[in-house]
Amino acid sequence: MKDAHHKGEGHQEGHGTVYKYGMVINLDKCTGCGACMVACMAENNIPFRKEDTNDRLTQNFWMRVYKISNGGSFPDNDICYLPRPCMHCEGHGHHNRTPCVTVCPAVATDYNHETGIVSQIYTRCFGCRYCMAACPYHVRVFNWWDPKWPEGMEEYLNPDVSPRMRGVVEKCSFCFHRLQRARNKAYSEDRREVHEDEYQTACTQACPAGAITFGDLTNPEHKVYELKKTPNAFRLLEVLGTNPKVYYTSSRAWVRKAADVYVGKEGSGVTHT
Amino acid sequence: MSTSEEKERNVAGGEQRTEGSSWRFLVPVIAFFAGFLVFLCIGWGIFPKILYSEKQQPIDFNHQLHVDEMGDCEACHYFREDGSFSGIPKSENCIECHESAMGEHPEEAKLIDQYIEPGKEIPWLSYARQPDCVFFSHAAHVRMAGLDCMTCHGPIGESEHTRPYQYNRLTKYSRDIWGWNIAGIKTNTWDRMKMDDCAECHEENGTNQACFVCHK
Amino acid sequence: MFDSALIPKGVKRCSFAKFFIWVLILHIPVLIGTVAAILCWGLALNQTYLNNNFPFGLWIAADLGIIALGGGAFFTGFLRYVINIKELKNIVNYAVVIGVICYAAAQGILAIDIGQPIRGWFIFWHANVHSMLTEVAFCIMAYFMVLCVEYLPLLLENRQIFKFSVPRSFAHHLHEAMPTIAAIGVFLSCFHQGSLGGVAGVLYGRPFAYREGFLVWPWTFFLFILSAMACGPCFTILITKITEFFAKKKLVKKSVVGILAKISGGLTTLYVLLKIIDTLGWFGLVKEAGAPVKSFYANQPYGWWVLVMEVIILGAIPALLLLNKKTRENEPILILACVLNCAGIVMNRWIMTVQALAIPVMPFDKFVSYHPNWVEWATTLLPLWVGAIVIMLSYRYLPIFPQERELNPY
Amino acid sequence: MFPFAFEWINDPSHFVFMGGFYFALGGLFIAVNYCVMRALFDWLCKGGENHNEH
Structure with a gap:
């Protein structure tokens, strides 16, 4: 990987910009409607089973909306919905490695240094589920069943996303196939860079409240660049040092606090445990 | 016990003792080569027959004739506006010229009678179809990297007949992916289309090696 | 007897009919386990109670436990062939058989x-050399081959095979090469015992399991090696005692068992001490990061009792019982100590896999409990029954215990 | 994984890890084959004189 990475950097000039795609989710805007989950499932050919649509432990969601509460009683009770895609952790400090990537015994997943996207290759994965144990966000899910769609629905599958077989792990890919499609267009127009509006994830576009913003975190022209720097922005479990690329913003202090177990150290930077 | 050991000892170590045992020493050698030959035949002859099934293309297409007429590959295998690649032409592309017979070739008559007049698609078999998990961008390779069609597809433009389409019975993938050489020996860039071959070229050209460059 | 030609000379075995019926009875649970395994392969893993919160369950915990218990093979081999404690040749064969299983x-x-x-x-084929699981797979596979080679001379020593000169001299030369093979085994074994510890120890997304460490290895790497060396001999002793119970005779001299028990006692003591230091150090780190330690023990059934049980009752107590000469030489107490020690290691492996996954990391995550279903139990216990059959066959037809004739003259 | 695999990278971790693995496998292979050879050699040399040397 190291060599490949170096080569990638060496060609930076030739291949244009290095991106770092990420998300900023405004929790104050999220109404918990679940449109992002539905859009994600439709876009990414996520199989579902009628009998356990309520079983959150075996049903696969790439995007999952959590409901959190401040625990107060009326009138102080407050709830917040928290959509959770894959964090596409970069890792930093002395880890400098995505938690799920280094553990994979067969290199079925990697961190792309050109896009910042953590991949998952279903045909390489043999289902040891070590990455699921490594991920603190429960992002990675396992195909406990053979995928099956209601009759006729196979015709409506997205041809850009390959359906998963049973016995492999899958997870949110930031709709990477949309980047591939956007790149195709860019290449045919003889440019290398992809514009912000050309590559947006399905959940971003589906959110009726506009709570999700997606773009290149390193590009000052992208909206996420400024949003992630607002004082109300935070990330989930920052203290672990996973360095996620999904940011959340909320004006409510209890929501920000709820993002980290290690409340005592909130805001004092990253500590490694 | 000891007598049989005695005998074997003679076979193994005593070719110069008697003439009878000297040719007997050859028995294992001959047996080895005979077995070698049998397995060689199985490996090179019978195994590929078992592994691959063969189909003929619906129409015996003459690439050379069409390239001469049309000029280049992109006349039929063109890019769409959004950068995606059209791949094998639909029959509507054929209609542009072959609405009625242009010549007297029986294959052309077959095209018109069986597909164009009833308005059916031609069920072409794609030699280069990759497995479902592969994302391949023609735009990136042809437009951006400036590769020749030939680099991956070989001199298919010079062919006058379609060759049989072979596919793996287990995986249903075209044999062009694994390569026609059963030992996997490659002499030209277009002999194989395995992941290793993509990776080889990507490494030479310093392309990003991340999985999500070629996978979906 | 029907099979008396195969039975080693000068030893007594039960009648073939009795033996056959026992083997037949053991086939019942074997069959159930096989059915469960086929269910998993045929209908996928939805047959188990594993889920997205518990990608690892009984299987992985049992795997880690079995490997630790099988550590007796490499450690006894190390003591016998590398350190050259001659006495242990009377038990090393059996340790190898247990190891293979x-x-x-x-x-x-x-x-x-x-x-x-x-x-x-x-x-x-596509190994990721940075993954602990890769190291585990490579070393277990290679070490299993080593064990098979160590088992081979035993097999060749069967009376009927041993009559032939080629297998006999092959076995003889294998015995000569055994120090080399045992040394390779120790090298491989240390690495995979450690890597199994690393499996949980490197998960920095799971603060309960994560440990800092030395070079690329977390502390759990070294703790697992040590604990395998400490409890492996105990398991060998335990199985030997069980075999003696069923065979209704002594098979290994007390002095031989005593050596293993003594070494095990010393190592267990050292392990428990290091485990306590490790736990206290981890408390400190967690506190420093701002998390209350008690939050890791707040989810029943994984309360504080787990820690007490693992470190004190199933750790310190057997360590002291094995360390003390008086208790060690008292057979019932020795057996109790071995049982506690082995149970402690299995519990530790369960904690490092299942409990580590059970404790919610995201603050709004709900604690979910996991318990294995019959499919998982049946497949996990399958090796126990198969192992029993292998042991019965090996004991009956191979000269595993060199002291048996001396201890049971007839 | 073999050094000719396209995923192979010439870095210390690959050398140490795979090196150690092949070293162990190689050692085992040589040890066992050495024993096989010795056994065959014994048999070829003194197969006639029966089993009494051990």
Whole structure:
């Protein structure tokens, strides 16, 4: 990987910009409607089973909306919905490695240094589920069943996303196939860079409240660049040092606090445990 | 016990003792080569027959004739506006010229009678179809990297007949992916289309090696 | 007797009919386990109670436990062939037999556990050398081969095979080469025992399991090696005692068992001390990061009792019982100590896999409990029954215990 | 994984890890084959004189 990475950097000039795609989710805007989950499932050919649509432990969601509460009683009770895609952790400090990537015994997943996207290759994965144990966000899910769609629905599958077989792990890919499609267009127009509006994830576009913003975190022209720097922005479990690329913003202090177990150290930077 | 050991000892170590045992020493050698030959035949002859099934293309297409007429590959295998690649032409592309017979070739008559007049698609078999998990961008390779069609597809433009389409019975993938050489020996860039071959070229050209460059 | 020609000279075995019926009875649970395994392969892993919160369950915990218990093979081999404690030649054969069973079992369970067993070879072919699991797979596979080679001379010593000169001299030369083979085994074994510790120890997304460490290895790497060396001999003793119970005779001299028990006692003491230091150090780190330690023990059934049980009752107590000469030489107490020690190690492996996954990391995550279903139990216990059959066959037809004739003259 | 695999990278971790693995496998292979050879050699040399040397 190291060599490949170096080569990638060496060609930076030739291949244009290095991106770092990420998300900023405004929790104050999220109404918990679940449109992002539905859009994600439709876009990414996520199989579902009628009998356990309520079983959150075996049903696969790439995007999952959590409901959190401040625990107060009326009138102080407050709830917040928290959509959770894959964090596409970069890792930093002395880890400098995505938690799920280094553990994979067969290199079925990697961190792309050109896009910042953590991949998952279903045909390489043999289902040891070590990455699921490594991920603190429960992002990675396992195909406990053979995928099956209601009759006729196979015709409506997205041809850009390959359906998963049973016995492999899958997870949110930031709709990477949309980047591939956007790149195709860019290449045919003889440019290398992809514009912000050309590559947006399905959940971003589906959110009726506009709570999700997606773009290149390193590009000052992208909206996420400024949003992630607002004082109300935070990330989930920052203290672990996973360095996620999904940011959340909320004006409510209890929501920000709820993002980290290690409340005592909130805001004092990253500590490694 | 000891007598049989005695005998074997003679076979193994005593070719110069008697003439009878000297040719007997050859028995294992001959047996080895005979077995070698049998397995060689199985490996090179019978195994590929078992592994691959063969189909003929619906129409015996003459690439050379069409390239001469049309000029280049992109006349039929063109890019769409959004950068995606059209791949094998639909029959509507054929209609542009072959609405009625242009010549007297029986294959052309077959095209018109069986597909164009009833308005059916031609069920072409794609030699280069990759497995479902592969994302391949023609735009990136042809437009951006400036590769020749030939680099991956070989001199298919010079062919006058379609060759049989072979596919793996287990995986249903075209044999062009694994390569026609059963030992996997490659002499030209277009002999194989395995992941290793993509990776080889990507490494030479310093392309990003991340999985999500070629996978979906 | 029907098979008396195969039975080693000068020893007594039960009648063939009795033996046959026992083997037949053992086939019942074997059959149930096989059915469960086929269910997992045929209908996928939804047959288990594993879920997205518990990708690892009984199987992985049992795997880690079995490998640790099978550690007696490499450690006894090390003591016998590398350190050259001659006495141990009277038990090393049996340690090897137990080792072969344990390692075969571990690989079998892994083959059921992975979602796409047909692709299992990817771990070797497309290896990611940074993954602890890769190290585990490579070393277990290689060490299993070593164990098979160590078992081979035993097999060749069967009376009928030993009559032939080629297997006999082959066995003889294998015995000569045994120090080399045992040394390779120790090298491989240390690495995979450690890597199994690393499996949980490197998960920095799971603060309960994560440990800092030395170079690329977390502290759990070294703790696992030590604990395997400490409890492996105990398991060998335990199985020997069980065999003696069923055979109704002494098979290994007290002095031989005493050596293993003494060494095990010393190592267990050292392990428990280091485990306590490790736990206290981890408390400190967690506190420093701002998390109350008690939050890790707040989810029943994984309360404080787990820690007390693992470190004190199943750690310190057997360590002291084994360390003390008086208690060690009292057979019932020795057996109790071995049981506690082995149970402690299995519990530790369960904690490092299942409890580590059970404790919610995201603050708004709900605690979910996991318990295995019959499919998981049946497949996990399958090696136990198969192992019993292998032991029965080996004991009956191979000269495993060199002291048996001396101890049971007739 | 073999050094000719396209995923192979010439870095210390690959050398140490795979090196150690092949070293162990190689050692085992040589040891066992050495024993096989010795056994065959014994048999070829003194197969006639029966089993009494051990």
